[in-house]
Amino acid sequence: MSNKGLEGIVATQSSISSIIDGVLTYRGINIDELAENAQFEEVIYLLWHGELPKQDQLEQFTKELAENAAIPEDVIQLIKLVPQGNHPMAVLRTVISSLALYDDEAQDMSKEANLRKAMRLQAKIPTVVAAFHRIREGKDVVSPRGDYNLAQNFLYMLNGEAPDQIAIEAFNKALVLHADHELNASTFAARVTVGTLSDIYSGITSAIGALKGPLHGGANEAVMKMLEEIGTVEKAEIFIRKALDNKVKVMGFGHRVYKDGDPRAKHLKVMSQRLTTLTGQPQWYEMSIKIDEMVTAEKGLKPNVDFYSASVYHSLGIPRDLFTPIFAISRTSGWTAHILEQYDNNRLIRPRAEYVGPVNAHYIPVNER
Numbered sequence: 001m002s003n004k005g006l007e008g009i010v011a012t013q014s015s016i017s018s019i020i021d022g023v024l025t026y027r028g029i030n031i032d033e034l035a036e037n038a039q040f041e042e043v044i045y046l047l048w049h050g051e052l053p054k055q056d057q058l059e060q061f062t063k064e065l066a067e068n069a070a071i072p073e074d075v076i077q078l079i080k081l082v083p084q085g086n087h088p089m090a091v092l093r094t095v096i097s098s099l100a101l102y103d104d105e106a107q108d109m110s111k112e113a114n115l116r117k118a119m120r121l122q123a124k125i126p127t128v129v130a131a132f133h134r135i136r137e138g139k140d141v142v143s144p145r146g147d148y149n150l151a152q153n154f155l156y157m158l159n160g161e162a163p164d165q166i167a168i169e170a171f172n173k174a175l176v177l178h179a180d181h182e183l184n185a186s187t188f189a190a191r192v193t194v195g196t197l198s199d200i201y202s203g204i205t206s207a208i209g210a211l212k213g214p215l216h217g218g219a220n221e222a223v224m225k226m227l228e229e230i231g232t233v234e235k236a237e238i239f240i241r242k243a244l245d246n247k248v249k250v251m252g253f254g255h256r257v258y259k260d261g262d263p264r265a266k267h268l269k270v271m272s273q274r275l276t277t278l279t280g281q282p283q284w285y286e287m288s289i290k291i292d293e294m295v296t297a298e299k300g301l302k303p304n305v306d307f308y309s310a311s312v313y314h315s316l317g318i319p320r321d322l323f324t325p326i327f328a329i330s331r332t333s334g335w336t337a338h339i340l341e342q343y344d345n346n347r348l349i350r351p352r353a354e355y356v357g358p359v360n361a362h363y364i365p366v367n368e369r
Helices: 031-037 040-049 055-067 073-081 088-102 111-136 150-159 165-178 185-194 200-211 219-230 233-245 265-278 282-299 305-315 320-344
Strands: 017-020 023-026
Touching (some): 023 031, 031 265, 040 150, 055 111, 073 088, 073 111, 088 320, 111 150, 111 200, 150 320, 165 305, 185 200, 219 233, 219 282, 219 320, 233 282, 265 282, 265 305, 305 320
Antiparallel strands (some): 017 023
């Protein structure tokens, strides 16, 4: 008997992250501690190396990320050649794949080379997303700064000005919360790809393809679309009532592995209230609260990480269609950690399928059909 969607199937062993009794940890550290205290660079280091960095290690690691953040001029030209109107995730998938063509170590499968490639990928993906947005807006591409951390650099490259502290803090927290999530669809896709001993760029490209879907990374974009359609707090109840009565899925609620609520959501809920108040747009938070109350009461579903991240990103001035690429910026840390772990103890991932088609069928010559 097959389990649809592989639900409940344990496909591998991993020491990277866990979800046990509704508690999410990275390398055994509760996500609440990391969300409240950690820099994203600390989390990347933790996922890759299995321990938090010491001060000098963190400084060197942050410096290396900044030093590797620039992308080749040819890649910038590629982004400029992309036809207008394409979804940013489609562009990201293509551009990240193209980076392999400019990496002399792309085919070097040694552990040391793979770690260096992981560093380059993590450093460059924010630059690619920001460059794409600047180019489509008809603006000059902003080069990364060597003295900024990843959260600072992305906001700086996106907007062309130094971000304020609240924006850096909010974006850093979002990156920490999205960094890894056990064997989710995109992580599994990455592991399947590199399980064939394909290269790390192929693995990340596969992961981006999986993340693009609205049932995975695209959910927070769908949440913001819904909020914009509702428009005002007064209209929220009517909109959600109609959706519930017509059995229309309300995006941003429920999660296959959390029965008592996503532990990441509460951090973004607080940040949403803070940011929407600060930016004079409290309606996004107030609408979200109204929807949260109704769906939780009526369906017993609680908000997941996507629900409040939508209003957080919107308050940071980030366009809705960049929400999923930002998810990819964060999740690259987890994807690369899983890829490195897969290489360390590899076995080709090749499950079986339960056949449910016709049996005892025969070939019929074409003139007799």
